Each structure stands twice: as C-alpha cells, then as structure tokens.
Amino acid sequence: MKLISYGKHSIDQSDINAVSKALKNKVITSGDLVEKYEKNLSNYFKSNYSVVCNSGTSALHLAFKAADLKKNDVVLMPSINFISSYNLCSTLGAKIYLIDVEPTTGQISYKSVLNCIKKYKIKKIKIIITMYLGGYVSDNVKIFNLRKKFKFFMIEDACHALGSDYLYKDKKYKIGSCKHSDMSVFSLHPLKTITTGEGGIISTNKKILYDRLKILRSHGIIRNKKKHWDYQIIKPGFNYRLSDINCALGLSQLKKINKFVYKRRKIANEYVKNLKFYTNYVNVLNKDKINSSSCHLVILKFNFNNLKISKDQLISFFLKKGFFLQQHYKPIYLFDLYKKKNELKFFKQSNLYFKSCVSFPVHFELTKFQLTKCLQILKKLMKKTN
Numbered sequence: 596m597k598l599i600s601y602g603k604h605s606i607d608q609s610d611i612n613a614v615s616k617a618l619k620n621k622v623i624t625s626g627d628l629v630e631k632y633e634k635n636l637s638n639y640f641k642s643n644y645s646v647v648c649n650s651g652t653s654a655l656h657l658a659f660k661a662a663d664l665k666k667n668d669v670v671l672m673p674s675i676n677f678i679s680s681y682n683l684c685s686t687l688g689a690k691i692y693l694i695d696v697e698p699t700t701g702q703i704s705y706k707s708v709l710n711c712i713k714k715y716k717i718k719k720i721k722i723i724i725t726m727y728l729g730g731y732v733s734d735n736v737k738i739f740n741l742r743k744k745f746k747f748f749m750i751e752d753a754c755h756a757l758g759s760d761y762l763y764k765d766k767k768y769k770i771g772s773c774k775h776s777d778m779s780v781f782s783l784h785p786l787k788t789i790t791t792g793e794g795g796i797i798s799t800n801k802k803i804l805y806d807r808l809k810i811l812r813s814h815g816i817i818r819n820k821k822k823h824w825d826y827q828i829i830k831p832g833f834n835y836r837l838s839d840i841n842c843a844l845g846l847s848q849l850k851k852i853n854k855f856v857y858k859r860r861k862i863a864n865e866y867v868k869n870l871k872f873y874t875n876y877v878n879v880l881n882k883d884k885i886n887s888s889s890c891h892l893v894i895l896k897f898n899f900n901n902l903k904i905s906k907d908q909l910i911s912f913f914l915k916k917g918f919f920l921q922q923h924y925k926p927i928y929l930f931d932l933y934k935k936k937n938e939l940k941f942f943k944q945s946n947l948y949f950k951s952c953v954s955f956p957v958h959f960e961l962t963k964f965q966l967t968k969c970l971q972i973l974k975k976l977m978k979k980t981n
C-alpha cells in the first residue's frame with residue numbers, strides 16, 4: 596500500500612532541468628550558484644546576509660559557534676523541539692535550561708521564558724533559542740525585547756518557518772528578516788517548505804556574524820588574496836559547504852515558494868473548516884495563525900478521553916488506512932540520554948501538549964481526494980464515539 600505521509604517534497608521538471616544544467620558547469624561547488632542562491636534568499640527575507648550550508652543542523656552549529664557559545668554558557672530552549680539544538684549545545688558544553696511550552700501553541704512564550712528565568716534564578720544568558728513549531732510564529736518580538744535586560748543572542752530555530760511572517764506595529768516581516776533576532780536558521784530537508792536535498796540557511800543582518808559564519812563553514816580558512824596557494828586558519832572550522840548542484844535545486848525551488856505556501860495554507864484551512872463541529876474531540880493547533888504560517892505542519896490537538904482511544908492507537912489506526920502520521924516532538928526531557936539533567940515535574944504544560952498532539956498530512960502534492968479521505972476517516976472515528 597502506498598502510504599500518504601504527513602509531509603513530502605515536490606520536485607518538477609524545472610528543478611530537474613536546473614540541476615542537470617548545474618552539473619554541466621565548470622565549477623560544481625563553491626561557485627556562482629552558491630552566491631546567487633544566498634543573494635536570492637536575502638532578497639526574499641529582506642535581510643542583509645544569508646549563508647547556506649549542508650543541513651539545518653550544521654546551520655545551527657555555525658550559528659552557535661558564530662555567537663561564540665562556550666562551555667558553561669547558559670542557553671535557554673524549548674522542551675518540545677527537534678533534537679539538533681539540544682545535541683549541539685550539549686556537545687559544546689553549554690548549561691542548558693529547557694523551557695516549558697504552552698499547550699495551546701506547543702511553543703515557548705514570553706511568560707514561560709520569564710518563569711524559567713525566575714525558577715532557576717538565571718542572571719546571565721548567552722543564547723535563547725526560539726522554535727516556531729509547524730511554522731506558526733509566537734511571541735518572537737516579546738522574547739527578543741528581553742535582550743535589553745539580559746543581552747543574549749536570539750537565535751531562531753526557524754527550520755519549520757521558511758515562508759512564515761509576523762506582524763509588528765501593523766507591518767509584516769518575514770521570519771528570516773532578522774528584525775527581531777540575531778540569526779534565523781532554516782532547514783532545506785525534503786520535508787520542509789523548499790528543499791536542496793539536504794541543506795540549511797542562516798540569515799542575519801550583522802556583518803560580524805556573517806563573516807564568522809562564512810569562515811567557520813569552510814575550515815576556518817582565510818585565503819591570501821595575493822597568493823592563491825597560501826592561506827591561514829583563523830578559527831577551527833568545518834566543511835559544511837553546500838554544493839552548486841544543491842543550490843541549483845534551491846534556486847529553482849525558491850521560485851515556487853509562494854505557490855507551495857499558498858497550497859499548504861489552503862489545506863490547513865480545510866482542516867479547520869471540516870473539523871469545526873468536532874471541537875469536543877479535536878482542534879487545529881494555532882488555527883488563528885494559518886494565514887501567516889508556512890504551514891510546515893498541521894497539528895491536531897485531541898481530547899483522547901472523549902475519543903476513547905489513545906494517541907498510539909490513533910496513529911496505528913491511520914497507518915492501517917494508508918496514512919503515515921507523526922508526533923512533533925517527543926519532549927527532550929523524555930529521552931533516556933537527557934532525562935537525568937531535566938526534572939520531569941517541571942514540564943506540566945509540555946506533557947499536556949505531548950499527550951494530545953498529532954501531525955496530519957499537509958504538503959504541496961497532497962490531493963483533494965487524499966485530504967478528503969483522511970478527514971472522512973477522522974470524522975467517522977469521532978462519530979462512532981457519539
């Protein structure tokens with residue numbers, strides 16, 4: 596049986612043509628297409644600089660290194676997130692505090708950040724990481740404004756939010772504009788809004804961060820401008836470069852981003868429309884933010900008591916019917932590796948969120964027929980319990 600997944604990439608002939616053409620270029624890495632892609636991304640975000648690299652995780656690593664994150668520096672991040680940020684900060688020896696999320700958004704809020712600071716009596720913060728779960732942006736400006744007091748770097752793990760925007764004083768800003776952050780980080784993994792196969796982006800307005808990111812991306816090398824065979828290493832860096840072949844795909848995909856996001860928003864609105872009479876059983880998370888979101892995910896929040904089945908049963912049931920659902924995310928404090936450092940009892944809201952939320956299909960290639968079928972299965976299940 597062909598499974599219909601909660602997410603999927605979309606590649607058409609124009610992408611294939613672009614990649615084929617790039618393969619015939621004289622240079623296939625560190626060439627013009629990398630610079631062109633970075634320029635086009637910055638034009639899209641309206642930011643000063645973009646740096647591309649070979650995954651969202653390497654983009655986060657570069658961002659943490661550019662912020663000069665060191666051993667024992669304090670980092671605050673959401674308890675519900677993909678594991679990349681926690682793994683990286685842990686490897687870098689940072690002192691990590693997980694912030695409880697709001698069950699209504701699955702994200703940290705201004706209030707939950709303040710609660711965390713108060714509870715642990717935190718005086719000095721190096722980095723706060725925000726994450727816009729599913730692409731729905733919450734409290735970013737308020738959290739950013741805390742910088743006045745604590746002087747931290749605000750790094751947005753915006754891996755879900757390529758194509759999302761937010762309002763500030765009646766003006767629309769793109770996530771990635773970095774009007775209210777130091778760096779925004781994106782993933783170009785196939786399930787994200789657009790893809791380069793694997794890939795990542797860091798957007799920033801700060802020249803000093805941009806210079807560091809570029810040097811760190813390629814071994815910390817600075818080339819001698821007069822003697823091309825000579826170079827210095829000014830920081831221990833990495834090879835996180837993205838090839839011209841990937842960038843050719845990225846350039847082609849970027850042309851279609853508005854079309855992709857439009858379709859995702861349309862699908863998300865369909866879920867709202869179809870489920871509005873079933874609110875005793877299910878609600879669409881962040882439904883008031885759909886029209887400003889990339890809609891990377893459609894997360895349904897269930898009342899499993901009323902539904903009279905468990906979350907595991909629901910996911911297994913849909914699998915048998917041909918739908919591959921997912922949970923985003925298992926809280927970090929539940930992983931055996933990180934359990935000891937995090938006290939379970941402090942994450943009441945995240946537990947509530949985790950128990951009730953499941954991600955349903957949303958992507959550009961999802962057909963009306965598939966969506967209708969998925970909704971019919973769900974409605975039938977809810978009617979049965981009446």
Ligand SMILES: Cc1ncc(COP(=O)(O)O)c(C=O)c1O
Binds near residue numbers: 651676
């Ligand atoms: C929120 C979040 N952060 C970071 C990452 C890591 O991105 P990548 O898979 O491109 O390394 C992902 C990818 O799934 C993600 O969803």
